[in-house]
Amino acid sequence: MSRKLLVLATGALVGVGAVYAYRLLADRYSTEGGPPDVLAAALAEAGAVVADIRAGMTEREEQLRLALGLDSPPSGTRLDPQATRDLLDDPAGWRARQG
Secondary structure (H helix, E strand, O other), rough: HHHHHHHHHHHHHHHHHHHHHHHHHHHHHHHOHHHHHHHHHHHHHHHHHHHHHHHHHHHHHHHHHHHHHHOOOOOOOOOOOOHHHHHHOOOOOHHHHHO
C-alpha cells in the first residue's frame, strides 16, 4: 500500500512541476511578445553569427591567397616577407595577434 502511495505522490509532484514550468514559460513568452518574436530574435542572432563567420572566412581566404601568391595583392595591401613567413609557419597565429 505504501508503494502505491509513493507512486501516486511522485506522479502528483511531477504533474505539479510540469504545470509550474509551463506557467513560467507562458509568463515569460507573454512578457517577451510570444514565441514567434523569441524565435525571430533567435534566428536573427544566428544569422548575424553566420555573417560574422563568413566575413572571417573571406578575410582569411584573402590573407592565404595573398601569402601564397595566388592573386595579385589589392592596391595598398602587401605582406612583407617576414609577415608572409610567419603566416605560412603559423596560419592560425594571426587571430591571436589581432584579438
